[in-house]
Amino acid sequence: MKRHAKRLGELSKALTEAYRGSDVAHRVRHFDGWVxxxxxxxxYDHEETVRDYYELCNGIMVWSWGESLHFAPLTPDESPEESKVRHQRAMISRLELQQGMKVVDVGCGVGGPMRRVVREAGVRVTGININEIQLAEAKKLNAEAGLEDMTDFRKCSFADMSAIEADTFDAGYAIESTCHAQxxxxxxxxxxxxxKPGALFWGQEMCLTDRFDPRxxxxxxxxxxxxxGIALHDIATFGEVNHALEGAGFQVIEGSDWEVREGPSTPWYQPMESRHGTLGSALCGLAWGRKVIIAGSKLAEVLRFFPNGSAAVARLLDRTAEAYVAGGKTGIFTPLYCFLARKP
Structure with missing residues (x-):
């Protein structure tokens, strides 16, 4: 119980800092109308929409999903966090990282994968992000982990890294970030x-599968x-991702949906689903129903424990969770299209 109380206190602080001085409910309504x-x-500037999405949702997402804000192939004998660690290690292996390399983390979030890459590969990582809230959190967490000397950050769009010279990095990765690109x-x-020439680039994209029928x-x-709900300007197919990579000059070495595997597995969307509804099991590991979570947020607002508008963000995330589950159950959507490409 004390652990849950502490985590709720951490969430309250994060939301208060993120929402200070803004009309959050109005911002959620504005975000909802972006399409x-x-x-x-x-x-229209889609980068502004993506920035709004993460400014509104980052606090709750980190609280409920952890420091690594991405999906991973799940197995019955692992927790979601353990699965993400295994997934990040698979990425590290694919990139053939060697100690002393300079690596770019494209859309670094709050730096969960970055910290694992630095610790386990001994490389220096530069994180790219347009969101100041996430950048501040990533810097704080890196300092707490004693990794500030091996990491740095650039506040810029991954579509315009003009402040960075060409041929700078020995390798790069983008985990559920370039899916936001316009x-x-x-x-x-x-x-x-x-x-640099010869560098490997690993990516994880949210995609439509061949089961999607536009009719x-x-x-x-x-x-x-x-x-x-996720601020995706469009959702590409596997072939469209590969075509974009090749159009940019990359040689695509491999690309597949990592959800499709042999042996026992757990659907990638299961952490967002419980017998009471979506979102419950993802929040603090408790099987609360959606209405209970949202009602709790409203009560926390009345008690001034959460800033006004927090419940609107919870509703937004819950609707998004429902969409994830629907996409996963129908088989038309996956967040696990993973590719490896090389710059010739």
Missing amino acids: GRAGGEGG DKQRAFAEIFRVL NARHRTIKRDLMR
Whole structure:
């Protein structure tokens, strides 16, 4: 009980710092309307939408999902956190990292994978991120881990890393980040530019599978709900990701859905599902129902334990969790398309 109370206190502090001085409920309503703005006339900037998404949701996501904000292939005998560690080690192995290399983490979040890469491969990692809240948290966590001398950060878009010279990094990776790009080939081309010739690039993309049928109304609805809730300008197919990589100049060595495996496995979306509804089992490991979680957030607002608007963010994340589960159950969506490419 004390552990849960401590974690709730940490969440309260994180939300208070992130939302200070802003009308959070209004910001959530504005975010919800981004798909309509993107389809209209005028100068729509998708990077602003992605920045809003992480500014609103980062605190709850880190609290519920941990410091590594990505999915991983799950097995029945592992916790989700253990599966993410195994997944990151597989990435490290694919990249053939050697001590002393300079590596770029494209869209580094709060640095969970970065810290594992530094510890286990002995490389220096530069994190790229446009979100100040996540950058501040990543720097704090790296300092607490004693890794600040092996890491640094650049506040910039991965589609425009002009402050970084060409041919700088020996390797790179992007875990569920370039899926947010408005122009995927442009993002890959900029990553290509900052990598040295011969460098390996590993990525994990959220994709539509070949089960997606654009004529199916249910499929279209799920795709729209995923785009809206995760701030994805579009959702690419496996082939479209490979085409964008090759268009940027990369040689694609391998690419597959890592959810498709032999032997016992657990669906990637299971942590967001419980018999009471989605989101419950992901939050603090408790099987709360969705209504209980949202009602608890509302009560915390009344008691001034959470900032006003926190419940609106919880509702947003819950709707997104429902979309993830729907995409996973129908088989039309996976967050686990993983590829390895090389800059010639």
